[in-house]
Amino acid sequence: MPPEVVFETKINIQAITDVGMSRAHNEDNFIVCPDLSEKHWCLSDHPANLSSRGSLLVVADGMGGANAGEVASEIAVETIRNCFDALDIEENPEDSKVKDYLYRVILEAHKAIVAASHQNPSCGGMGTTILIAWVFPDRAVFAWVGDSRGYLHRKRSGLKIITNDHSMVWELVEAGKLTPEEADVHPDNNIITQSLGDEDHPPRPDFLSCPLEPGDRLLLCSDGLNNMVTHKAIEKILGEGTSLAAACQQLVQSANQGGGSDNITVLSLELLENAPKKEAKSYLWFLLGLGIAGCLLLGWMLFRAPAAADSAPQLNDTYVLQQEVAALEPSPDKKLTVSNSGTEEAHAAAEPTPAAVAPELKLALARYDYLDSMLGLRFPDEDFSAADQQRILLSRMAAGDSLTTANNEKAVNELLSLARKYHLGYAADDSARQYFLDYLSGKDKVVIDEVARELIRMELLINQVKPL
Numbered sequence: 001m002p003p004e005v006v007f008e009t010k011i012n013i014q015a016i017t018d019v020g021m022s023r024a025h026n027e028d029n030f031i032v033c034p035d036l037s038e039k040h041w042c043l044s045d046h047p048a049n050l051s052s053r054g055s056l057l058v059v060a061d062g063m064g065g066a067n068a069g070e071v072a073s074e075i076a077v078e079t080i081r082n083c084f085d086a087l088d089i090e091e092n093p094e095d096s097k098v099k100d101y102l103y104r105v106i107l108e109a110h111k112a113i114v115a116a117s118h119q120n121p122s123c124g125g126m127g128t129t130i131l132i133a134w135v136f137p138d139r140a141v142f143a144w145v146g147d148s149r150g151y152l153h154r155k156r157s158g159l160k161i162i163t164n165d166h167s168m169v170w171e172l173v174e175a176g177k178l179t180p181e182e183a184d185v186h187p188d189n190n191i192i193t194q195s196l197g198d199e200d201h202p203p204r205p206d207f208l209s210c211p212l213e214p215g216d217r218l219l220l221c222s223d224g225l226n227n228m229v230t231h232k233a234i235e236k237i238l239g240e241g242t243s244l245a246a247a248c249q250q251l252v253q254s255a256n257q258g259g260g261s262d263n264i265t266v267l268s269l270e271l272l273e274n275a276p277k278k279e280a281k282s283y284l285w286f287l288l289g290l291g292i293a294g295c296l297l298l299g300w301m302l303f304r305a306p307a308a309a310d311s312a313p314q315l316n317d318t319y320v321l322q323q324e325v326a327a328l329e330p331s332p333d334k335k336l337t338v339s340n341s342g343t344e345e346a347h348a349a350a351e352p353t354p355a356a357v358a359p360e361l362k363l364a365l366a367r368y369d370y371l372d373s374m375l376g377l378r379f380p381d382e383d384f385s386a387a388d389q390q391r392i393l394l395s396r397m398a399a400g401d402s403l404t405t406a407n408n409e410k411a412v413n414e415l416l417s418l419a420r421k422y423h424l425g426y427a428a429d430d431s432a433r434q435y436f437l438d439y440l441s442g443k444d445k446v447v448i449d450e451v452a453r454e455l456i457r458m459e460l461l462i463n464q465v466k467p468l
Helices: 068-085 095-119 168-174 180-184 231-239 244-257 284-311 317-326 358-375 386-398 406-421 432-440 445-464
Strands: 005-008 010-018 028-033 055-063 130-135 139-145 149-154 158-161 206-211 217-221 264-271 275-279 335-338 344-347
Touching (some): 010 028, 010 244, 028 068, 055 068, 068 095, 095 130, 095 206, 130 217, 139 149, 168 180, 217 244, 231 244, 406 445, 432 445
Antiparallel strands (some): 005 275, 010 264, 028 055, 055 130, 130 139, 139 206, 149 158, 149 217, 217 264, 335 344
């Protein structure tokens, strides 16, 4: 009888959002949770295991006057994230349960945007599209409102559009009067028939369950991509065999080269080839033999230990523990100073640290804490969400400045983007610092240096924007 083989599924997720070539700020937003059993909302540089509770990908394309579109899309993704954080997800849920919950979280996001519009008249009329993919090892369940689009690329069959745009021109496509390619370049392709935030017309999301195979690539994007890059060009980029990260970079670059008339968000998941996790029956004898060999080796080591101990130098257990702790915690004689220009200098004792990247890691974490204190808010009104606090902070930093220029506005938006990336300024989010530390753990010096450069950039932006 052949051995029973159990497979594990791994995924690779990449995401990029870009302001484009014509817009002053980015109204797109996205969130990613590679494993809903852990509920860590962050990207990883390495492939992740796809659990039976699935992975979640969300794209929102905001619309409205001033920065209201950005507010609407942020409220939508934060509401969805909070709903999933509170959800007790069962293993391998049925499609009916998946669709029912996606429907409910979309309505919650819609209600949150409407409520925010009432509370802040300057945001009246704001709205957003929403596109969600809940991905399991064998399928992906899509839910959407608006014209943010979902694709499936399969090696043997090419690129397929999974979602149907809720737009006027897509109705012409469904009537057979336009092709999808013609719809993408139609002058009225920006007129959508559904969105979140329209109080008089609650959203009616569509759903589709799509079977998946190893090697499939899913693509979720705002219309800033498909309005600038043709279907054939997207298919070619995803099918060239390059890494997923390189493909996403090339998609955004192609959209900007095509004009970049809108914000561009690209979110892609690749289902990697399945690898056998274990062969249950065929490994039983192997494991038994390995255990016996281990016992024999342990016995030999115990027999040899007394003789070896007589000749080996004695190490104090407390000393060893102190050396291990010293590699993880800041040295007491290291001082962190901040100059007038905002740059930090770390002065450490001459004694080297055990880990090669420990100084860089400590310095990056110290800079993170310093920036968090600069951006941190303490609102007495607990009704303010963490996202609202951060948004209000950054908007106040630019408010009241009679010399506000396009450069200053760009600085505020770039600062917002970086602050969101590293969860800085979220007074209510006690886990943000731990997420940052988890992200850096195990990274090499190149990655840590890149993070440090972005944190330095944030400090320069804070100094550029008029303070409160």
